[in-house]
Amino acid sequence: MQSTKPHAALLASPGMGHLIPVLELGKRLVTNHGFHVTLFVVATDASTTQSLLKEPYPHINIIILPFVDISGLIDPAATVVTSLAVMMRETLPSLRSAILALKSPPKALIVDLFGTEAFAVAEEFNMLKYVFDTSNAWFFAITIYVPTIDKNVEDKHIIQKQPLSIPGCKSVQFEDTLQAYLDRNDQTYIEYKRIGIEMPMADGILMNTWEDLEPTTLGALRDFQMLGRVAKAPVYPIGPLVRPVGPSVPRNQVLNWLDNQPYESVIYVSFGSGGTLSSDQMAELAWGLELSKQRFVWVVRPPIDNDAAGAFFNLDDGSEGIPSFLPEGFLDRTREVGLVVPMWAPQVEILAHPSVGGFLSHCGWNSTLESITNGVPMIAWPLYAEQKMNATILTEELGVAVQPKTLASERVVVGAEIEMMIRKIMEDEEGFGIRKRVNELKQSGVNALSSKGGSSYNSLSQIAKHCELSL
Numbered sequence: 001m002q003s004t005k006p007h008a009a010l011l012a013s014p015g016m017g018h019l020i021p022v023l024e025l026g027k028r029l030v031t032n033h034g035f036h037v038t039l040f041v042v043a044t045d046a047s048t049t050q051s052l053l054k055e056p057y058p059h060i061n062i063i064i065l066p067f068v069d070i071s072g073l074i075d076p077a078a079t080v081v082t083s084l085a086v087m088m089r090e091t092l093p094s095l096r097s098a099i100l101a102l103k104s105p106p107k108a109l110i111v112d113l114f115g116t117e118a119f120a121v122a123e124e125f126n127m128l129k130y131v132f133d134t135s136n137a138w139f140f141a142i143t144i145y146v147p148t149i150d151k152n153v154e155d156k157h158i159i160q161k162q163p164l165s166i167p168g169c170k171s172v173q174f175e176d177t178l179q180a181y182l183d184r185n186d187q188t189y190i191e192y193k194r195i196g197i198e199m200p201m202a203d204g205i206l207m208n209t210w211e212d213l214e215p216t217t218l219g220a221l222r223d224f225q226m227l228g229r230v231a232k233a234p235v236y237p238i239g240p241l242v243r244p245v246g247p248s249v250p251r252n253q254v255l256n257w258l259d260n261q262p263y264e265s266v267i268y269v270s271f272g273s274g275g276t277l278s279s280d281q282m283a284e285l286a287w288g289l290e291l292s293k294q295r296f297v298w299v300v301r302p303p304i305d306n307d308a309a310g311a312f313f314n315l316d317d318g319s320e321g322i323p324s325f326l327p328e329g330f331l332d333r334t335r336e337v338g339l340v341v342p343m344w345a346p347q348v349e350i351l352a353h354p355s356v357g358g359f360l361s362h363c364g365w366n367s368t369l370e371s372i373t374n375g376v377p378m379i380a381w382p383l384y385a386e387q388k389m390n391a392t393i394l395t396e397e398l399g400v401a402v403q404p405k406t407l408a409s410e411r412v413v414v415g416a417e418i419e420m421m422i423r424k425i426m427e428d429e430e431g432f433g434i435r436k437r438v439n440e441l442k443q444s445g446v447n448a449l450s451s452k453g454g455s456s457y458n459s460l461s462q463i464a465k466h467c468e469l470s471l
């Protein structure tokens with residue numbers, strides 16, 4: 001007998017920032033909404049991706065699509081966005097074959113931002129098509145609105161540096177704008193623009209946010225007089241979807257060290273799955289940490305401008321290494337209070353640890369949500385993509401982070417300013433206020449996901465209903 005469970009196919013683009021939330025979506029569809037899920041993942045040799053996929057995911061059928069070599073198709077200096085867009089495009093034939101080979105055809109295809117060209121495949125197989133924006137509603141709003149005012153973006157926003165006003169939403173300041181918008185002839189802009197045109201063609205738009213986190217922007221997206229004229233598809237905030245603390249993560253040196261530190265005394269420093277700093281900035285950060293006299297865990301990667309530094313890490317397992325680019329004597333002087341971790345750390349487990357009291361973050365949306373859902377105040381240190389917008393949400397709208405002033409001027413942030421930021425969130429009155437607000441948001445995220453009428457839970461129930469109706 002054929003299963004009556006709705007079957008959804010999910011397509012994740014490479015990179016932990018996309019794979020983690022897509023996997024969490026798959027888990028929720030299975031556990032709470034009775035779905036059968038097939039997850040298509042584009043093969044990469046990243047060890048982090050491989051170890052994440054090794055974990056058991058009951059009732060999720062994971063299919064690794066073959067590696068595609070795009071080296072001949074892109075400029076060697078192409079941005080990550082361009083590479084991902086091209087890679088996902090080149091993957092479409094194997095996605096089509098993999099869907100054909102499935103015993104029961106899925107009723108819906110859910111793709112992330114970089115997968116919207118697969119809508120054509122969904123249509124071919126008569127499937128519902130959804131896009132999952134793994135970031136927030138404000139980023140989604142700018143992405144779909146920019147193609148409609150293409151020329152204005154260049155004239156007013158980029159050349160005259162005026163704020164980019166999006167109907168019903170907070171305007172985007174020139175300083176916060178996406179790097180991709182700065183050159184309309186660059187392939188990155190062209191890909192972003194295409195994605196912005198394709199996303200509203202979905203049957204529904206899922207976002208890793210929730211009603212109480214971004215009420216104004218979500219309202220604007222639904223208002224047909226405003227952005228709704230662009231995005232006719234219904235909007236479903238389904239977050240916060242974050243990876244839970246995993247039983248499969250072994251106790252390691254960092255977690256053991258955290259066990260011996262006082263409550264909320266440690267600041268965690270990390271720049272996401274691939275971010276890093278310049279050598280000068282790294283030296284100032286080290287100095288700032290030392291000056292602050294706070295306990296810290298710092299995930300360190302070779303600086304952008306020092307390729308040779310990678311050689312000082314044991315890159316295979318990230319467990320050993322001598323970070324030669326840190327100031328002389330830094331490790332010795334901070335041995336009692338700090339831990340420097342090469343390349344990668346169990347971030348969710350760290351943020352959930354009671355000893356952690358602050359997070360200096362690049363504001364990738366997953367890191368942001370992981371901090372909020374663990375009630376950890378932040379220092380916002382955006383690097384690229386939509387991270388400056390995320391930092392503005394955190395500091396100006398939600399009041400759960402502080403931000404170094406110098407970052408806006410693109411100069412190196414000096415140790416003394418970093419010290420001040422760290423002290424502010426770890427020690428000051430202002431820090432207590434921030435901690436209170438972030439804990440309120442943590443609770444509102446819990447409420448959104450509650451099966452007893454939570455708004456995000458209800459959003460996923462609606463999607464389940466659509467899929468069941470089309471069975």
Ligand code: UPG
Pocket residue numbers: 015016017018020134135243270271272273274275299343344345346347348363364365366367368370384385386387
């Ligand atoms: N992570 C670890 N250990 C580390 C570093 C990262 O577990 O040492 C995890 C982290 O917990 C998080 C993920 O890796 O779940 C990183 O995701 P995120 O914080 O979103 O950063 P990026 O990988 O930089 O994410 C990309 C974009 C970012 C965007 C995000 C979601 O760079 O701007 O918000 O994707 O679309």
